[in-house]
Structures are given as C-alpha cells and as structure tokens.
Amino acid sequence: MTILVIAEHDNVELKPVTLNVIQAATEVAKVTGKEIEVLVAGFDCRAVADQAVKANGIGKVLLVDDEAYSSQLAESMSSLIIKIAAKYSHILAPASTSGKNFMPRVAALLDVAQISEIISVESENTFKRPIYAGNAIATVQSGDTKKVMTVRGTAFNPVDSNEHSIVEIVGVETPDVEKNTGSRHVADELVSTDRPELTSARVVISGGRGMANGDNFKLLDGIADKLGAAVGASRAAVDAGFVSNDMQVGQTGKIVAPELYIAVGISGAIQHLAGMKDSKVIVAINKDEDAPIFSVADYGVVIDLFEALPLFEQEL
C-alpha cells in the first residue's frame, strides 16, 4: 500500500501548501515505511507536475491532464480519486477550500470516515485535530482500512525542494471515470495580488475594525512591502465591508501561522485568535490596553494605530 497526496494547484503553479501536506504524509511514511505518490489532476498542468517532482521524500508524481479536471470540481475530482484509490492506504489533501470540497465525497464513496484538518500524526491510524474552533484538541483513531484526510498546512513544515530530482512523472489515463454532468464551472473572480499568499507568507500584517474604513488598509501596504508580508483582516473588518473576504484570518477564514503576525486594530475575538494563535511571534498594535489580543501577543504596543503605522513603516 502507498500514500497518496493530492496536489493543490491552479494548472500553472503548485501551491506551497502541498509541500506541508507532503510533510504530513512523510510522517505517516515514517511509521509505516510506505512510499508517497503525488497526484496532479488538472488541465494543461504539466508545469505543476514538473514542480511537484522536486518535493523531497516522494516516490512518484501521477499526472492526470484532462479538460474534465480544468476547474477541479468536486464531482470530477472525487470520481477520479476513487477510481485510483485501490492501492492507497492514506489519501491526503490540504484543508483548503478545494480539499475540503472534494475529500468528504471521496470518503463517502469509499464508505470510510474523513478526518478533517489534522494537525499531527500520532501513528498510522491516530491523528490530532482541533475541534470547537481550536478550543479543544481531539485525538481520533480511524478503524477504516483507508484513511482519507485533510491536513492543516500550518501545522506541518513544508518539505524541502530538490532541484536535481530523479522522481518520474507518470501519466495516468482515466477513460472510465464517470463524467460529471451535474455541475458546471461558470466563472472565477479571483483577487490578484503581488503579495505572498496569506497561508504561506512568512509575515502577515492584519487590520481589524480599528482601521475604520477600507482606504486605511493602504496604511498596511507600505509595511507589508518592506517586510514582504501578506495582508489580512479580521472578520469584523470584513463584515464591516472594509476589505474582501479572501483576506479574512480566523476560524471562518484562513488559518495562518507565520513567523511574524502583526495585528493592527484587532481586539482579538476568539474566532480571530483561532486563525492565528499558532504564529511564532505575535505583535499587537491597539489603543485599547484591555483588548484580549494582548493576552496572546509576544509584543504589544498601546498606541493609536494611525499614529503607529507611519512610524512603523519609517522605522523599518
């Protein structure tokens, strides 16, 4: 039996979170002695497979290049994965909106449990995962022969890349996969940015309701540029309409764990803390000294953010 990792990509680029999932798979491999294979399923996505082979610790990259997978819809992805599932004991995907979309289908079609968002590998069949928005950690044990799970990327370090990889790409033909006729992709409205992705950025600077409006988020840009940071927001800022939802950090948004997280004008509601409290160093800038964010911050400054931000940019 082998371990399968489903690569996250947009047909052009392998998303960095895939490397974190491969690390989780590596930990399973350590206790089972099994080999890891990576599935790249998409359309015109050879370039992604070329990037995937560089990941350390994998044995093979499977490439399924077919128009049916161009948008990686849940129906198509799950049909494909169950078709090739026989030889795998563990099937892992990132706990991204994509992985969360198709993996439960895979599990249901295989008649096994799906284990959501694991944060540690305890043994071949035992894993830890957060419940109640991270206010408790459950250790769960699967009695199924196949473990289908999603992985919280921030809980695992990415595996290294090997430029001189000799891992081969194996094309997989899937003529007998059931065609998805029930759903059609209409449009993507993706927010383009030159900044790093929130979930893989080394530094994240986020604004909260204290930013007062969307325009003021520009004050974070200069600092983000200097630090090479991604810009995030609290749910309060998103709900107030300051910025779009793809910037949301928190239980209902993205889970981040950068080396440095800077919370600006964020009070620190539980739901926000759930999304960033595993960051290595947390900085809080807030004028309310009683804000709960200070209880998790390594460094806090009690100061009006409109005074603080220009100073901060200047000091860098």
Next chain:
Amino acid sequence: MKILVAVKRVIDYNVKVRVKADLTDVELANTKMGLNPFCEIAVEEAIRLKEKGVATEVVVVSIGNKASQEQLRTALALGADRGILIETEQVVDSLSVAKLLQAVVLEEKPELVILGKQSIDSDNGQTGQMLAALAGMPQATFASELTIADGQAIVVREVDGGLQTLELNLPAVVTTDLRLNEPRYASLPNIMKAKRKPLDVKTPEALGVDLKCYLKVIKVEPPTERQSGIVVESIGELVTKLKNEAKVIG
C-alpha cells in the same frame, strides 16, 4: 419546489467550551445549547426562497436526542413548514449522518438540500459533500449567493482566492457560508405557531441505517496556552525588539 434543510444542535456559539477533567470530551452538562449558526443561515435561505415563490415547502431535519426537537422548533418558528427528528442517543459521525439524510432524501425527494458548511462543535465540514456523493447530486459548498433559475441553481462560492460561480442541475446540495444571508429573529407569534407545526420522529433503524462508528475519539484535551508577552513603550522599541530579540525581521 421542496427544500430539505438539515440542522444540528450544538453548544451555543457564545459559550466558552471547557474540556472535561477526564479528557473524554468537552463539558456538555448544563451548557447552553443552540442551533448551529451555519444551519441557521441554511434555514433562512430556504425560507427566503419560499418567500420569493421559488420554494413551495421547507422541511427541516435533525439527528440527535430528544432535545434536538428544540432546534427543529426554532427552525419552524423561523418559517420552515415541518420537521423530522431522527432520534438517537448515540454520537453519530458525519458519514452516518449523511446516510441518514440520504434515507430522508429518498423519502422526501427534495429538489434542493441546504446544509451549513460545518458545525461549530466538531468542525468537520463533511456532511453536505458526503450526502451529495451518496445521493449522486451535484454540490456547491461555501455558498455566499444562491439563485434558482430555469431548473438550475447558480451558486457563488467562497474559495481561497476569491469567488467561484457554479451552475448545478437540480436536485443539488448546497452548503452555506457566513455571508449568504443574515438570519432573522423569530417573532413571538411565530414561536407560538411553530409549536403546532408537524414534527415527525423517526429512528435510524426505521430508515434502515446502521450507525457504524467510523472514527473513534480517544482523547479530548485543551490546547496549549500561549504565554502573554510584554508591552513595549514605542514603535521604535518594538522594531528594535523584533530585530534583535525575536530576530524575525532583518
């Protein structure tokens, strides 16, 4: 068009959960319970479709012990037409829930099933997708906009990089994200009226579903607490500390 909405009874979202001393679960005794917020959004969306004349009937279903009737009554007070409780004392995991819902789908034949994207207790986020797979229906998860037109559901989904629009044939499964709508409050007359709305109680056995435990919880523990740090006097001092002490910026 008939809409089926699945709802779950969970610890109220305002309650700070505590892990039991024996590390078997979180403390549920004497804890305020409520309707899972994402399920509430699902109920609201179904009712709005009925108010627009798109839906003709909204059926709510829940799986749990007798107390889950409260959450069904809440949904009925919000405007659902009738309720179904699949009563069991067992803890039911996602796949078994999906199988029970699939049995209800076969009986009720809804054209649309709406569920919350996840429950705020187990945070699994699986049931809708599993049901769609078992029922052979197309799915749209994390919906922030739902339109029914020409026998299709047009759904805008919240995905990591922004928004994605899908078109689904009906019957279909849709799971709700936070921005889909803002649920209403039930009015007192509607709460009174809800008490007289039909609520059927069924058992998993009657639906022919064996509640297998696919995943065993062997321990529940509190997360490691983060130590709070220091308050510095100025931005200048902060930058110095980040450079020299934490060494996270160059």
